[in-house]
Amino acid sequence: MRLLHRSGICALALIAGSAALQFEPAVMRDLAFESGSQRIAVGAVRVPLWSAAWAQATDTVSLENVSFAIGAATYEAKRIDLSGVTSSRTDVEALFSSTSTEPVSSRLSRIGAKQITLPELRMKQKLGAESQVATYKNVVLKDVVGGRIATATADTTGVESTSAKTKLVISYGRLSISDLDMPAYAKLFETRAEAASGPLNKIHGAFAAENIDLIDGEGTNVRVARISGRDFMARPTKDSWADNIALITQLGDKDDLPSEDQVRLIRTVADLLSAFDFGQAEATGIVVKGGSKAKDADLTARFNRVAYTSATSSQPADARLEGSEFADKDGSVKIETISLTGFSFAAMFETLKKFDVKALKDPDATTIRAMIPTWGTMHISGVDIDVPAEKGKKSERVKLGFKDFELTADKPFNGVPTNIKLGLQNLTMALPSSSKEEGISDLIALGYKNLDLSFLLSALWNGATEELSIREYSLRGQDMGSVSLTGVFGGMTKDIFDSDIAIASVALIGAKAKSLDITIENKGLFERYLAKAAKEQKTKPDALRATYGTAAALALPSIIGSSDQAKVVTRAIARFVAKPGRLTIHATSKDPSGLGLADIIAMPEPADAFEQVNVIAKAE
Incomplete structure (x- = not known):
């Protein structure tokens, strides 16, 4: 009995202990x-x-x-x-x-x-x-x-x-973040930093959000399959992040801010925007559909990928938009890739952090240039546009596209890019047969139904040699031909980038041409023009070609002179006109420093300039 009694007590104590473990008193x-x-x-x-x-x-x-x-x-x-x-x-x-x-x-x-x-x-x-x-x-x-x-x-x-004007409702699936x-x-x-600059520190590592769904007050719906990235970097600001956000909240919605408050707001925003970065971030599977109350209710936009990668010691910053498509009931616009590489806003932010009332009211050229960001290189590739020529009409359509557009503007000096490249590759367009637009109607009259054009301008300034190189300036058209030019200009001192326009203008006048190469190649445009002109003049193309060749041989000497160098150019051009194929002209200055505008102005006759150059011209 005593053993049974003890066993009962132990069992009761065990039950009581188990219950106690589930009870949590407040300490x-x-x-x-x-x-x-x-x-x-x-x-x-x-x-x-x-x-x-x-x-x-x-x-x-x-x-x-x-x-x-x-x-x-x-x-x-x-x-x-x-x-x-x-x-x-x-x-x-x-x-x-x-x-x-x-x-x-x-x-x-x-x-x-x-x-x-x-x-x-x-x-x-x-x-x-x-x-x-x-x-x-x-x-x-x-x-x-x-x-x-x-x-x-x-x-x-x-x-x-x-907010006062809109409402957004957003839902996410699974969220994750590492190394926070x-x-x-x-x-x-x-923390308030001693200065509005300093290294960025890692706040967290990889992050991801899945199945994002957004609806605004007009019913516009945005869906994103996944957002992910890594390495959120940040630093304390001159005033703490809490102070900055409070100031932006206080001043951001006010109208007619005093100049002093505008300067405070500009400095604060610049400091905050320069105080964080992501190592890499991207969003994939994006679909945007217009809401029933929106102006473009039937518009649907799709983006396969939006991505950003920050600059490192071994690679430039890169932002890109891939697989874009905009479509409604009437047409569509498709873009394979939009990318921007090598850009930087650092100089602009540093200038804005030091902004003052004088710069706000009357910024000088130096301040304006300092606020210019480094653009880098933009590419827009694989563009295909198919839309009605007029809204609501499907009979006549605009169909055009291009393979690649490039704009490079980097290596700035005094805020001005010294490396420039602007190019458009394979711009294609079906010419509307009923168009009355000047230029388009002329091409249709020449028998063209489609256009395929390419353009390129590439230039680089070398501060060490004080030279500007026109690496290529060209225009090409399929079944038309091409024109290209390259050249080197000396005497291009750093003063051409001076913020004082007067100083820059004087420096430009002092520039001298060292070499120039021109190439013209006919691929069918001249024959089409001759056929059209001959028909209008009721003659034959061969006869008209001979007439043009003779006219060139007689007229050019009166324009460029009759020096030995000018004769070389005249013969080559006259031969090219008589039988258009390929014309090349290579000219170099006899003076190693080049031939300048001031030198030409000082000559009795402009044609005397040919005495100062060596020319090689050839028609093939």
């Missing part, structure tokens, strides 16, 4: 800490009963009614469960201490846990007239060491953003 209540724009508040801290009863350390902690404000954003969670806690009770208490002057970033750096779970996290943010509420479901933070989170995930997210440095993130909002 701390109503904790709060506030510093500037940062605030942390916790309704209660709970631990298992056995830990509270015996005052033992525990690796399991639950927080209730938690709110955390940083900058303009406030985060709220009804419950946060921490397991595998490695922080001491002192460290946890210090996080919420209202008497400590220690920064939040330092307090966070002592927090560690195997896993932190938030069944629901709500974020509220207000920027000017716009307010945003985001709700994250089933947030899990794993392997938290020193406030740094190895992985953070959320199963679903809903966002509602409202919370102390470094908090430091951005509480």
Whole structure:
């Protein structure tokens, strides 16, 4: 009986102990800490009963009614469960201490846990007239060491953003982020940098969001299959991020700001925009559909990929848009790729950080040039346009496209790019037969039904040799021909880039041509023109060609003179006109420094310039 009695007592104690382990008494209540724009508040801290009863350390902690404000954003969670806690009770208490002057970033750096779970996290943010509420479901933070989170995930997210004029509703699928440095993130909002510059520090590593769906007030729908990237980098600003956001919120929505406030706003925005970057980011599978209330309700836009890669020591910055298509019931526009490589806004931001009232009201040329960003190289490739010639009419259509468009403007000197390239490759267009437009109607009259044109201008200034090289200036047309020019100009000192127009103009006048090459090649245009002209004049093309050749031989000497060099040019041009094939002219200055405009003006006759050059001309 005694054994049975003891067994009953043990069983009862086991049941009672098991129940006690499920009960969590509050060991701390109503904790709060506030510093500037940062605030942390916790309704209660709970631990298992056995830990509270015996005052033992525990690796399991639950927080209730938690709110955390940083900058303009406030985060709220009804419950946060921490397991595998490695922080001491002192460290946890210090996080919420209202008497400590220690920064939040330092307090966070002592927090560690195997896993932190938030069944629901709500974020509220207000920027000017716009307010945003985001709700994250089933947030899990794993392997938290020193406030740094190895992985953070959320199963679903809903966002509602409202302003005076519009409302956005956004939903996300799974969110994930790795290597999130919370102390470094908090430091951005509480630290004021000594200067508005400095290196960027890594805040987190890879991130991803899936199945994004956005609907605005007009019913426009945007869907994105996936957003991902890596390495969010940031630095503290001269005024903290919290101060900057507060100022932008305060001044951004006001009209007629005083000049001093406009300057403050410009400096603040420039400092903040230059204070962060992503190593790489991209969005894929983007579809945009016009809403029923929108002007372009039947328009659908698709983008396969939008991507950005920041500059490193071994590669330039790159941004691109791939696989674009815009379509409605009448037509479509397709673009394979739009890319911008080698761009930089660093110089512009640095100038804007030092902006003053004088620069705002009356900026001088030096300030304006300093604000010019480095463009780099833009490519637009694979363009195909098929739309009605007139809105709502399908009978006559515009069909055109091009293989590639390039615009390069980099290697700036005094804000002016010294490396220029502008090119358009294979611009194709079906000529509308009923067009009355001058130029198009002339081409139709010559028998052309389609155009295929290419254009290129490429130039480079070399500061060491003070030369400007026209590497190529050309125009080509299929079944037409081509014209190309190259040349080298000396005496191009750095003064041609001076912000003072008078100084730059004088420097340009001092430039001298060292060499010039011209190539003209006929591929059918001349024959078409002769056929049309001969028909109008009621003669034969061969007879008209002979007439033109004779006229060239007689007329050119009166224009360019009759020197030996001029005769070489005259004979080659007359032969080319008589039998158009390929004409090449190569001219170099006899003076190694080149032949300048001032030299030509000083000559009794402009034709005397041919005495100062060596010319090779050939017609084939």
